[in-house]
Amino acid sequence: MTTETGASERELRVLERIERARRRRPKVREERVTLAHGAGGKASQTLVEAVFVDAFRDPRLAELADGATLEVGAERMVLTTDSYVISPLFFPGGDIGDLAVNGTVNDLAVCGARPLYLSAGFILEEGFPIDDLRRVAASMAAAAARAGVAVVTGDTKVVQRGKGDGCYVNTAGVGVLERADALGAAAVRPGDAVLVSGPIGEHGVTIMLARGELDIEADLRSDTAPLHEPIAALLDAGGVRMLRDATRGGVATVLNEMARAAETGIVVDEDAVPVRPVVNGACELLGIDPLYVACEGRFVAVVDGARADAALAALRAHPLGESAAVVGRVVDDPPGLVLLRTSFGGTRVVDMLVGDPLPRIC
Amino acid sequence: MTTETGASERELRVLERIERARRRRPKVREERVTLAHGAGGKASQTLVEAVFVDAFRDPRLAELADGATLEVGAERMVLTTDSYVISPLFFPGGDIGDLAVNGTVNDLAVCGARPLYLSAGFILEEGFPIDDLRRVAASMAAAAARAGVAVVTGDTKVVQRGKGDGCYVNTAGVGVLERADALGAAAVRPGDAVLVSGPIGEHGVTIMLARGELDIEADLRSDTAPLHEPIAALLDAGGVRMLRDATRGGVATVLNEMARAAETGIVVDEDAVPVRPVVNGACELLGIDPLYVACEGRFVAVVDGARADAALAALRAHPLGESAAVVGRVVDDPPGLVLLRTSFGGTRVVDMLVGDPLPRIC
CATH class of the missing domain: 3.90.650.10 (PurM-like C-terminal domain)
Known part of the structure; x- marks a missing residue:
């Protein structure tokens, strides 16, 4: 249902929530980033609301969902992203590679989308073993095949020794919304x-x-x-x-x-x-x-x-x-x-x- | 034009090129990642071909273009990604924030797409000043407004002090292909x-x-x-x-x-x-x-x-x-x-x- 201005009731509610959040003005009390800001809990939420939602002012971002629902031409799709910085890189049951694929596939799936395509961005530390990189890439490929998605584009950056921690991986994912379910x-x-x-x-x-x-x-x-x-x-x-x-x-x-x-x-x-x-x-x-x-x-x-x-x-x-x-x-x-x-x-x-x-x- | 198998001539040519590349089997001679692997030149290309193209086996990836052209339902779109690890973070004429927006907007534009949506993934080092993060976010918001794109979804990770270098930013971008030009x-x-x-x-x-x-x-x-x-x-x-x-x-x-x-x-x-x-x-x-x-x-x-x-x-x-x-x-x-x-x-x-x-x- 849309109003005369073209905004759906849902959008209006979300905009209202942004407005309330702005009035509430969540504040980051710390002057510097702490590990808690990356833990996904209360501090993360405060940081995201006080810095990113405040800067970007987009209702899709303000929903703080696992992904954003978008319109591209006649289609409705979902875009999501996650960076993976897990330590250790390899662990029983998986590694940073399949984690990076599964995590983004799951973010699309919980938004109700059918996962289709992934991008992969690598930040490598100088000195990282090429064989480990092959192992990560092979895991990603296997996980993508299992999830029925294609890794279609990527990027590789290298930082000097001591300025990274082996290998960080970012994946962004695109899925298509084919169902009518209004999840949220x-x-x-x-x-x-x-x-x-x-x-x-x-x-x-x-x-x-x-x-x-x-x-x-x-x-x-x-x-x-x-x-x-x-x-x-x-x-x-x-x-x-x-x-x-x-x-x-x-x-x-x-x-x-x-x-x-x-x-x-x-x-x-x-x-x-x-x-x-x-x-x-x-x-x-x-x-x-x-x-x-x-x-x-x-x-x-x-x-x-x-x-x-x-x-x-x-x-x-x-x-x-x-x-x-x-x-x-x-x-x-x-x-x-x-x-x-x-x-x-x-x-x-x-x-x-x-x-x-x-x-x-x- | 498509053949009986449904593959376009272009896809066949690309598949042929992958096959040639596989026969050529580009090899990474180094055992460890070097700065040259991230410089965008010959070493980067060898790494991408020998590790990623070989693992993912996707014709879109093998084109080594700035983004991948995809079909989502009835629409043709482009997905691209880049991580930004620039040092220093702030420099005359810009900072990592507008670089991360402009770079991804440009990768979409050179693929012939109209840039629409961006994701933003931050990897922050413990101790990074919150004020600097605000400054980066504000630059990203200003650059996005200038380019007519929306930052719609994001992610924040924090790594321990000494395991990062202040702030790395990944952006992925989605654009729609509205023109008939077959660029490439x-x-x-x-x-x-x-x-x-x-x-x-x-x-x-x-x-x-x-x-x-x-x-x-x-x-x-x-x-x-x-x-x-x-x-x-x-x-x-x-x-x-x-x-x-x-x-x-x-x-x-x-x-x-x-x-x-x-x-x-x-x-x-x-x-x-x-x-x-x-x-x-x-x-x-x-x-x-x-x-x-x-x-x-x-x-x-x-x-x-x-x-x-x-x-x-x-x-x-x-x-x-x-x-x-x-x-x-x-x-x-x-x-x-x-x-x-x-x-x-x-x-x-x-x-x-x-x-x-x-x-x-x-």
Whole structure:
């Protein structure tokens, strides 16, 4: 529905939110960039709102979604980008190459788009082994083939020794919107169900262990995977309101972003959240909550409460969704907050990630 | 024109070139990445062919053009990407922010596309001043407004102190192909004229002087500028065969890429190449040839020889093309080589850039 000025109701709502944000004028208190600004949590959001949204003034950017929906001629498409600075570059279950492909494929998929094309930008440090670069490129090619996308254009820059950290990769992705689903915060309403597509935290804990900072050996691999197929299955089942992949900041941060954007509450049942025992154990030793640990092959979905069973069945029919679970529901109050019903029967507020317990996880 | 298999003649030619390249199997002789691999010259091309083209096997990538032409539903569009690692971040005439916008706008424009949307990916070093980040974002916003594009999506990563160099920026760009012009090496033929859109080398020399490594003061500013308008004017004049912006590796490298891709020779008249005296002077002191120095607001055009005057007039009518010049012509022999008629009446082969006299120029 559009008004006489040509703006849709949704755009007007978003513009209104920008205006409110401008009045609120989020401020970066720090004078310098900290690791927390890159952690995907509260500090990241403040930085993006105070610096980038303020500078670029684009309603698509202000939505803080995983990608932007665009019109190119007669088509609707999605553009997204992510840089990957993970350390170490190679880890159990994957490497920076497949992460860079899967991450961008997933950002397109959660926007409802069919992923089509990727660009690849490399920033290499002088002295980086060519064989490692070949290995990264081969992983990217294999991941692209698996996800049905083509890497069609690229760029390579080299910085002097000591001015980089081996290899950083940026991917941007283009997908086409072929479905009519209006996904996004505006579609979310009280009574909706909240699903998680699989066991959480495996990527983040794997990276932590791969750094060798803990004397733990565990049979754990990154969950990095392309999610376009289980997401397509879910969309086919119908009733989907909003999707986000749970990367930096973990499921807790994604739920907060959803609650905040939709101006609703979300109540989560701690016991319903799928976490493998080995992840739980490692998180206890690390003193972190698995709800804040990054996944690279899991997403959070808000679906029509009346269709939650069908949605769950559709997800579970795909290998990448076989452990999917309904973990909570959308409520009226308190707007913008996420509440956790703990295993002990209590209720507490779950905030966005604050600080950065696990830097350079992706 | 398409064959029974659905591939166009152009695609077949490109596939043939990939096959030839595979048989030739370009090899990276070095075991580790060097600065020359990022300089945009011969080493860059070998790295891209030996590692990325070999891994991704996509005909669009193998063209080694400034962007890839794609089909999204009913529309034809171009996707391109570039990372910016310039040092220093701020310099006379611009900074990393407007460079990152203009560079990607120009890559779209030389592919014949109307630039529409950009993504922005930031890799920040812990400790980078927030005020500098604001300044970069403000430049990007101003450059985007000037070029008529919107920055619609982004990403921010932070790496630990000492693992980056302040601020790296990646932009990817999407443009729409609205014209029927089939630009590219396949359109180039003997008798075509070669044009340069303005005085060369100003960006590269400005950066060199800004580093303070030379005790020269000169009234020189980067030529960074969006080229979509002069390029549109040129395309309107008709007869355009191929366009490239002359960034890393300079005009000499671009001419070599064109000659190699088109399998023709190019003869350039040294005296016809526009170079400001201050650039010539600085290059003499630096011991480098202005033909290899990066521009960020100049392009090389191959146009139908019979329409060269009209093309030149169209370019000169725009402020960013007012010093444009016809600098040479396309010839049959020797295929793949660029010959320079020097001021002294001699003729010599001009190769691609070898090594890297000016690292991190963009």
